[in-house]
Amino acid sequence: MLALDVRNLNKKYEHFQLKDVSFQVKKGYIMGFIGANGAGKTTTIKSILNLTTIDSGEISTLGKNFIEHELEMKQVIGYAFGGVNYYTRSKIKKVTNVIKNFYENWEEETYYNYLKRFNLDENKKIAELSEGMKVKYNLALALSHGSKLLILDEPTSGLDPVARDNLLELFQELVEEGEVSILFSTHITSDLEKCADYITYIHNGEIINSSEKEDFINTYRLLSGDDSQLAKVKDQLISYKQNSFGFTGLIHDQDFDPKSDINSVRPNLEEIMIYFSKREDMYV
Numbered sequence: 531m532l533a534l535d536v537r538n539l540n541k542k543y544e545h546f547q548l549k550d551v552s553f554q555v556k557k558g559y560i561m562g563f564i565g566a567n568g569a570g571k572t573t574t575i576k577s578i579l580n581l582t583t584i585d586s587g588e589i590s591t592l593g594k595n596f597i598e599h600e601l602e603m604k605q606v607i608g609y610a611f612g613g614v615n616y617y618t619r620s621k622i623k624k625v626t627n628v629i630k631n632f633y634e635n636w637e638e639e640t641y642y643n644y645l646k647r648f649n650l651d652e653n654k655k656i657a658e659l660s661e662g663m664k665v666k667y668n669l670a671l672a673l674s675h676g677s678k679l680l681i682l683d684e685p686t687s688g689l690d691p692v693a694r695d696n697l698l699e700l701f702q703e704l705v706e707e708g709e710v711s712i713l714f715s716t717h718i719t720s721d722l723e724k725c726a727d728y729i730t731y732i733h734n735g736e737i738i739n740s741s742e743k744e745d746f747i748n749t750y751r752l753l754s755g756d757d758s759q760l761a762k763v764k765d766q767l768i769s770y771k772q773n774s775f776g777f778t779g780l781i782h783d784q785d786f787d788p789k790s791d792i793n794s795v796r797p798n799l800e801e802i803m804i805y806f807s808k809r810e811d812m813y814v
């Protein structure tokens with residue numbers, strides 16, 4: 531079953547548009563949603579959750595059309611955009627007492643376990659929390675009402691490396707049983723290398739690739755060589771950089787001749803993003 535099915539989503543702002551965005555998240559897996567600043571990650575996530583109107587497209591969550599079953603779906607979807615930034619003069623305790631009333635399946639014990647795990651003191655006021663603590667508090671709320679699908683926008687930004695690593699471990703624990711699925715956006719690609727099963731890459735409002743992580747990386751090759759070798763592959767490269775030693779460039783695996791004498795390695799996610807961004811700089 532699909533936990534999330536986004537089909538042909540279109541949404542236009544004055545200077546930006548999502549163009550036919552489609553991707554799927556399988557039940558029980560972690561999908562990393564990557565893209566540079568302004569690529570359209572937050573707009574896609576807001577569109578999925580009907581927090582902004584879309585021009586066209588269809589969104590299904592946990593097998594049901596989201597808009598037709600919005601209230602029911604919001605009970606079983608945990609979502610978080612960065613940290614909590616409301617009721618800032620109230621204590622955590624008070625804010626939770628308001629929020630938990632929205633959820634039929636609020637799990638008090640789970641919630642207290644997360645407060646403990648995240649080292650959050652419920653007597654602290656929201657305004658007294660660091661940015662990372664606000665993110666953790668938001669996650670504690672999202673995780674405490676029996677969510678089957680977590681949609682998290684940049685959940686790791688603002689967290690220190692240790693807290694990030696702990697959170698990634700928690701994500702893996704959550705999907706282990708196969709009941710919970712996670713979509714999380716980030717531009718910290720190393721987080722995804724650690725824990726995502728699938729990757730969806732958005733660039734300028736368009737999905738460039740959405741596939742299982744290994745397949746995603748295997749779609750590309752990073753080449754390096756001298757100027758005469760560059761001349762042979764230049765037209766096939768997604769983009770390239772030149773320096774005094776020669777060039778490095780990204781190519782689709784299918785466009786690369788494995789018998790060629792050009793040195794080739796598997797790129798990492800960051801390199802893939804960098805060379806796609808460079809493509810615009812080269813051809814505008």
Ligand SMILES: Nc1ncnc2c1ncn2[C@@H]1O[C@H](COP(=O)(O)OP(=O)(O)OP(=O)(O)O)[C@@H](O)[C@H]1O
Nearest residue numbers: 543544546565566567568569570571572573574717
């Ligand atoms: N309400 C809005 N009205 C007009 N344009 C908007 C609006 N919200 C976002 N945009 C534009 O849409 C584009 C995509 O923004 P979005 O926030 O979806 O990107 P993102 O991938 O989440 O970026 P980041 O990693 O920086 O958070 C940007 O150019 C932004 O300026």
